[in-house]
Amino acid sequence: MWENKIDINQVVEIRAKTTAFFGVGAINKMADVAANLSGRGITKVIVMTGKSSHIKTGAWDVTKKALEDNGIKYLLYSKVTPNPTVDHVDEATAEAKAFSAEAVIAIGGGSPIDAAKSVAILLAYPEKNATELYELSFVPEKAAPVIAINLTHGTGTEVDRFAVVSIPSKEYKPAIAYDCIYPLFAIDDPALMTKLPAEQTIYVSVDAINHVVEASTTVVTNPLAILLAKETIRLVAKYLPIAIKEPENLTARYYLLYASLIAGTSFDNGLLHYTHALEHPLSAVRPDLAHGLGLAMLLPAVVKEIYPASGEVLAEIFEPILPDFKGTADEADKAYTGLRNWIESVGIKSHLRDEGFDDSVVDKLVNLAFETPSLDGLLAIAPVKATKESVRNIYVNSL
CATH class of the missing domain: 1.20.1090.10 (Dehydroquinate synthase-like - alpha domain)
Structure with missing residues (x-):
C-alpha cells in the first residue's frame, strides 16, 4: 500500500485556501507562523482554547514561546466549551477588543476553532455581536487573521470556511460559511492527538x-x-x-x-x-x-x-x-x-x-x-x- 512509502515525520504543506502544516512535529512550524504574523505588523493576539487540552498536549508551550520570540503579546481565553455559545464569543470578543488584539489563534478541536473564527469576524465588525452573526443579519466580508492549531481528527474546520456556534436562548445551532474565515495557517500534528x-x-x-x-x-x-x-x-x-x-x-x-x-x-x-x-x-x-x-x-x-x-x-x-x-x-x-x-x-x-x-x-x-x-x-x-x-x-x- 502507498501509505507505507510515506515518511510521517516529514512535515509537508497541503494547500487549499488555507496553508496547512501537516505531519508529526508540525507544531514546531508555529515559529514560522509567528514570524509571519510579526512580519504583517501584528503585535497582539487573542488565543482561544478549552480548559486544558492546549496544555496537556504541549501545544501551548510551543505556541507561547513562538509568540514571545517574535515579540507578540497574547491574551489567553480558555473558556470555550464543547458546542460553544454566542455568549462565549461575545465575551471573548470584548476581551480581545480591550486588549487590541489584531489576530486570533485557536488551539483545540472544532469548538475553539469555530469560536475563534467568530471572534475574528466580530473584531472586524465591532458594532455587531455574535447573535447577529449567527442569525445571519449581516454578511461579513472581512475578519482578523485566524491561525488554527488543531487537536482532533474530525472537524476539518482548520482548513475550511465554516463555523458553528449555538444560540441557547432559542435552542438554535446555526452554521456560517464565509471566505473571510479560512484560517491563514493551520497546524495538523498527529502527535498532539x-x-x-x-x-x-x-x-x-x-x-x-x-x-x-x-x-x-x-x-x-x-x-x-x-x-x-x-x-x-x-x-x-x-x-x-x-x-x-x-x-x-x-x-x-x-x-x-x-x-x-x-x-x-x-x-x-x-x-x-x-x-x-x-x-x-x-x-x-x-x-x-x-x-x-x-x-x-x-x-x-x-x-x-x-x-x-x-x-x-x-x-x-x-x-x-x-x-x-x-x-x-x-x-x-x-x-x-x-x-x-x-x-x-x-x-x-x-x-x-x-x-x-x-x-x-x-x-x-x-x-x-x-x-x-x-x-x-x-x-x-x-x-x-x-x-x-x-x-x-x-x-x-x-x-
Whole structure:
C-alpha cells in the first residue's frame, strides 16, 4: 500500500485556501507562523482554547514561546466549551477588543476553532455581536487573521470556511460559511492527538465520515468531493480500529488526521445536507451531547432515506465497510443495517432513545431543523427533497 512509502515525520504543506502544516512535529512550524504574523505588523493576539487540552498536549508551550520570540503579546481565553455559545464569543470578543488584539489563534478541536473564527469576524465588525452573526443579519466580508492549531481528527474546520456556534436562548445551532474565515495557517500534528480518549477518537472520526457522506451526495457535489469521500472512508475504516487499540500509534493518528483534513476539503467543496442539519437541533437541545455521537446515531437513517437517489455514489464510497453493494434502490434497508453494524463495531451502541430523546420530542426537532438559521440551506441541497415527513422519518428511524 502507498501509505507505507510515506515518511510521517516529514512535515509537508497541503494547500487549499488555507496553508496547512501537516505531519508529526508540525507544531514546531508555529515559529514560522509567528514570524509571519510579526512580519504583517501584528503585535497582539487573542488565543482561544478549552480548559486544558492546549496544555496537556504541549501545544501551548510551543505556541507561547513562538509568540514571545517574535515579540507578540497574547491574551489567553480558555473558556470555550464543547458546542460553544454566542455568549462565549461575545465575551471573548470584548476581551480581545480591550486588549487590541489584531489576530486570533485557536488551539483545540472544532469548538475553539469555530469560536475563534467568530471572534475574528466580530473584531472586524465591532458594532455587531455574535447573535447577529449567527442569525445571519449581516454578511461579513472581512475578519482578523485566524491561525488554527488543531487537536482532533474530525472537524476539518482548520482548513475550511465554516463555523458553528449555538444560540441557547432559542435552542438554535446555526452554521456560517464565509471566505473571510479560512484560517491563514493551520497546524495538523498527529502527535498532539495521541492523548485523545477512545470515545472522542471514535466520535471525531465518525464526524469526518459524515462530512464526506453528505458532501458526496448533495445536489451540488463534484468529482473532487466524491474522490475525497472514498479515500476518507477507506482510511477511517482501516486506521480507526488501530487507534482505538493503540492510541499512541502515530501512523494511525496521521492517517485519521489526513482523512479529517481531506473530509474538510470535501465538504468545503460539496457542502452538507441531512445529517448535520438534523444533528444541530439535537445538540442545541442537549448541549452536552457530543456532536460526533449525534451524527453517528443519525447516519444510518439518513443513508436509508437518500439511498434510492444516491445509491451508486454511496456504494462506491462505502465499499471498505459495506462491500458488494451495487447502488440499487432496493439496497436501502441493507445499507441501513450494515452501516449501523459498522458503527456498533467501532464502539457506538447508542440510539437516540438511549441518549434521552423519545417520540415526544420529534416534532420539536423537526421544527428546529427548518427554523434554525442556515439549516434550511443544507436541507435545500439534499439529494432527496427535504420535507417535514422525510426529516421526521430520519429522526424516528434513529430512535
